[in-house]
Amino acid sequence: MTACVTICPIGAVEDEIVEPISRCIEEKCGLTCRFFQRMETPEYAYDKGREQYNSKLILRRLINHLPKNSFKLMGVTQVDLFVPILKYVFGVAQMQGPCSVISTHRLYPEFYEESSNQGLFLERVQKTALHELGHCFGLIHCRDRHCIMYSSTRIQDTDLKKMDFCPSCRDLFNWYLDQARKDHQI
Amino acid sequence: MSKKPRILIVDDEAAMRESLKDWLMEDGYEVNSAESGEAAVKMAAERNWDIVLLDLKMPGMDGIETLERIKEINPDAEVLMMTAYATVDTAVQAMKDGAFDYLVKPFDPDEVEIQIKKIVEHKDLVVQNILLRKKLEEKYHYDEIIGKSDAMQEVFELIDRVAPTDSTVLITGESGTGKELVAQAIHGNSARCYMPFIAVSCGALPDTLLESELFGYERGAFSGAEHRKRGRFEMADKGTLFLDEIGDISLKTQVDLLRILQQKEFLRLGSEEIIKVDVRILAATNRDLKAAIREKRFREDLFYRLNVISIHVPPLRKRKEDIPLLVTAFIQKYCLEMNKEEVKIASSALKLLMDYDWPGNVRELENIIERALVIGQGQKIEADDLPFSRRDMAPAELPRSLKKMERVHIRRILKETNWNISKAARELDIDRQTLYNKIDKYGITKEEI
Numbered sequence: 001m002t003a004c005v006t007i008c009p010i011g012a013v014e015d016e017i018v019e020p021i022s023r024c025i026e027e028k029c030g031l032t033c034r035f036f037q038r039m040e041t042p043e044y045a046y047d048k049g050r051e052q053y054n055s056k057l058i059l060r061r062l063i064n065h066l067p068k069n070s071f072k073l074m075g076v077t078q079v080d081l082f083v084p085i086l087k088y089v090f091g092v093a094q095m096q097g098p099c100s101v102i103s104t105h106r107l108y109p110e111f112y113e114e115s116s117n118q119g120l121f122l123e124r125v126q127k128t129a130l131h132e133l134g135h136c137f138g139l140i141h142c143r144d145r146h147c148i149m150y151s152s153t154r155i156q157d158t159d160l161k162k163m164d165f166c167p168s169c170r171d172l173f174n175w176y177l178d179q180a181r182k183d184h185q186i
Numbered sequence: 187m188s189k190k191p192r193i194l195i196v197d198d199e200a201a202m203r204e205s206l207k208d209w210l211m212e213d214g215y216e217v218n219s220a221e222s223g224e225a226a227v228k229m230a231a232e233r234n235w236d237i238v239l240l241d242l243k244m245p246g247m248d249g250i251e252t253l254e255r256i257k258e259i260n261p262d263a264e265v266l267m268m269t270a271y272a273t274v275d276t277a278v279q280a281m282k283d284g285a286f287d288y289l290v291k292p293f294d295p296d297e298v299e300i301q302i303k304k305i306v307e308h309k310d311l312v313v314q315n316i317l318l319r320k321k322l323e324e325k326y327h328y329d330e331i332i333g334k335s336d337a338m339q340e341v342f343e344l345i346d347r348v349a350p351t352d353s354t355v356l357i358t359g360e361s362g363t364g365k366e367l368v369a370q371a372i373h374g375n376s377a378r379c380y381m382p383f384i385a386v387s388c389g390a391l392p393d394t395l396l397e398s399e400l401f402g403y404e405r406g407a408f409s410g411a412e413h414r415k416r417g418r419f420e421m422a423d424k425g426t427l428f429l430d431e432i433g434d435i436s437l438k439t440q441v442d443l444l445r446i447l448q449q450k451e452f453l454r455l456g457s458e459e460i461i462k463v464d465v466r467i468l469a470a471t472n473r474d475l476k477a478a479i480r481e482k483r484f485r486e487d488l489f490y491r492l493n494v495i496s497i498h499v500p501p502l503r504k505r506k507e508d509i510p511l512l513v514t515a516f517i518q519k520y521c522l523e524m525n526k527e528e529v530k531i532a533s534s535a536l537k538l539l540m541d542y543d544w545p546g547n548v549r550e551l552e553n554i555i556e557r558a559l560v561i562g563q564g565q566k567i568e569a570d571d572l573p574f575s576r577r578d579m580a581p582a583e584l585p586r587s588l589k590k591m592e593r594v595h596i597r598r599i600l601k602e603t604n605w606n607i608s609k610a611a612r613e614l615d616i617d618r619q620t621l622y623n624k625i626d627k628y629g630i631t632k633e634e635i
Contacts, residue, residue, distance in 0.1 A: 050292075056205060083205035087292045095211055140214035151213065153295035 003181055004032040005133065006070040010058065010077040010101070011041035017104060017125055018076060024126040025133060028148075028164055029173070034070060042079065055081040055092040055101055062099040071184050072136050074129060075101035090128050090152055093135035096176075100132035112155060124158050131161075134169070137176040142169050191236035191306060195219040196226040196252060197268065198244045202291065206239065209298070223247030227255045235263050237305055239298075242269040242276055242288075250279060257284045264305045268293075331367045332515050335505035341368065344497045349375035354447065356432075356492045357470040359499030362549030365470040366430060368499055373426040378466060381425030384418050388439075389431030396439055398455055407456025419452060419463050426466045432492065433473030433484065440485045447491045467492070502544040502551060509539055512548060516555040517567070524559060531567040538569050593628040596621070601635050 005025055007018055022033035045057035058075060066073045081089050081103040091102035107124040109117045130148050142149035145157075147166035152158045165173055193215050197203040203219045210217045218235075220226040224247050226240070238256055242249035253265050267280040267288035280288055286305055289297055331338070348355055349372045357365045366385060373383040388396055398407075402417030418427060429435075435443070446452045451462045469492045478484035502509070513531055521528045531539075535558075544550055554572060562571035596614065603609040611621040624630075 056201070082292065083209065084199070084201040085206040085292055086209065086295050086298075089295065092208070093212075095208065135212055141212055151299060153299055 003177075003184075004034055004070050005029075005072040005074060006034045006036045006067050008036035008062065008065070008073060008075050009038045010075045011039070011079060013038075013076050013078055013104070017122070020122045020126055021074070021076065021129045024130060024163065028130055029133065029177070031072075031177075034067075036065070036067065036073070039065070039075070042077065047082070050082060051080075052082040052088065053077070053079040055083055055089055055103075058101050059092060059094065059099050062101060063094075066098050071098060071180060072133065073099050074133065074136075075099070076104070076125075076129070077101060078104050080105040090158070091132040093132040095135055095140075096138035097136060100136050102128045102132055106155065107158075120159075123163065124155070127158050127161055127163055128152070130163065134165070134173060137173055137180065139165075139169055139172055139176065142166055144169075191302070191309070192216045192234070193218075193237045193239065193302075194226060194229060194235040195239045196223065196244075196249075197239075197241040198222060199241075202241070202268075206298075209295075210302075213299070213302075215302075223249070223252030223255070226252055227259070230256045230259045230263065234260055236309065237302060238263050238265045239289075240265050240267055240285075242267050242280065250276075250283060253280060253283050253285055264309065266301055266305070331364055331371060332512050333505060333508040334511055335500075335508050337500040337505045338508060341497060341499060344495075345371050345375065348372060348495050348497070350377065352376075352466050354467045354469070354492055354494045356475075356494075356496045357468065357499065358475075358496060359470075359472065360501045360547055361472050362547030363499040363501055364548050365472075365499055366428065368497060369426070369428040369430075369468040369470060372468060373428075373466075376426070376466070378425050382422050383426050383428065384422040385428040385430060386418050387430045389434035393436040393439060396435065397442065400439070401442070401452050402454045404454055404456035407454075411456065414454075417452075417454065419446065419465055420461060422465045423463045424465075426468055429467065429469040431471060432469040433471035433475055433478055437483075437485065440488050444485065444488045444491060447488075502547045506540055509551070510536060512551055513539065513555060516552050517559070520556050520559045526559065527565075529559065529562070529565050529567060532569065534569040535567050535572055538572055592624070593630065596624055596628065597630055597635065600625075600630065605632050605635055 007021055009018055018035065022035070025031055025033050039061075042053055042058050042061070044061070045053040045055070047054055058077070058081070062073055062075050081092065081101065083089055083092060088106060089103070090106060091100060093100035102125070104121075104125055105111065107128065108121055109115060127148060131152065134149050139149050141151040144150060144166040145160055146162045147169050148161055148164055149166070149169045150157060150161055152161070164170070193210055195203050195206050195210075195217065196219070197206070198221055200221070203221065207217045207219050218229065220229050223244055226238070227247070229235070230238070240249050240252055240256075244252070247255075249267055249269075253267070256263055256265060261284075264286040265280075265284065267276075267285045268291050269276060269288060270291045276288075286308070287301055289301060331341070333339075333341070345368060355369075355372060357368050359365050369385070370383060373379060386396075386399060391399055398411075398415070398417070400417050400419055402415045402420055403411050405411055405414050429443075442452070446463075447467060450464070451460050453460060475484050475489050475493075479486045479489055513536065517529060517531065520526075539551070539554075546553075555567070557573060558567045558571040562568065596610075599610045599613050603613065607618055607621060611618045614621060616624075
């Protein structure tokens, strides 16, 4: 196994979205990224009543597809995600676990009736991916509004964050990464 | 709150429970969940939860009943009700029953975070409030002496006034009222506070021993005096000498004391060397010294020497409003000593304590609280943990004969212990055989119990 993160497009996700996620993770976390074959649109997770997709069910499916040569797997989808108790989520992760999934649905400026802005959109995607990956390594939410691990409950929170960990989350991330490397004998 | 709050989620739907738990764990909270009201009540009894997120509609025990039960167990827990069917009625009912607020499922991610932050801020305010109240209560404490009653406030004022002076003080009051604590407070708040505070219980020593204890002796002063010994007066030089039970000293010792008080000097037994000391005298008695003067058992001149300033410590029955404060202080003290989590006192038990006459005063109350904490296993001191029953409150109803009284007492303990001979013997502080003998002697039968 290598210290790599596998990114898996779920359903119709453009390559222009997946590539920047990979770049960001390699740059900010020092981890190499691989791409997994595209998975089908998660109809199994569709909730008719809510007209959204249950992220927990997607996570469950992802766990079964964790590649043997990778220790983290991140799903990327365009569908609108929810967890049963919340109206929506930008993404979910297994705390200190292998899998996470992010949704681009609510990251488009157009969703908030703003004009299209590809740069802003990709920045939001990268921030959301980095945040969920942090959870996969064991990081909890940070009080620093500018830290990538600050809780994003609204898109404004995401926009306010910087694309990096605060110094203490950075230290913690490195420590967790070392632990994960030892655990996986990488 | 200095620590992250502990959160309990109660919902019969696993998906709701688990997704909320995961969400809150991302915030670093310590989270656990229960699948029913019954399970939640059990978990609330086992440990304290700072925040409870509670579903309103559940099979079995519903949210409102669960809320009431949790609040009974832990009134400090803040409960956020969760409902998929928001109606004003249920929300109002829940708030009336003590819920902090309610959330409509599914929540906006913002909502739950904001509500929890609100609770944390609210709890911080409550803690600040408690700290402020504690500061205020410190006003009711003078070192170890506790009391907010007017009578005790007068005592504190007197201590404040006399402590900085070098005046002799006579402290009066019944046994167990805390006369020595008053003496310590006077010493502790005087310029002599860094010098010794020496206490002598005059009533506990025979006359000759008291004399050698107070003044010391030279080697060979009497048979058995193998070494020179410093007396308490010398030991207390530059400090304070507290003479407890002063009403019990002999007329001979009264003369010696008077001389010291007048001349500030004395002789060791068997020595002709005059020793000068700088000692402040505080004396205490539970006796009526004026009556003793009339009966010629106490010297009037010594009384006036001692009674330059007098402080009377009121009996507990005259300041019953201090009982709750004292009970809390003793619970804190003994829970700390016993390494126990702080317990509360049931209102029925507190009422018993308020109704009692306290012949042994604060000392008796302290002993009873210590005993209740040793015996009681629950999170509350209950009426059953107290050694006296309501019958104790009406001594007129008790038999006058000592034998009859013994029978009544043994019957009562046997009844309280459900005829458990070992337990009853322990309570009565006698061995099991003695108890069997007394049961035979008084013809007490299990049936009548």
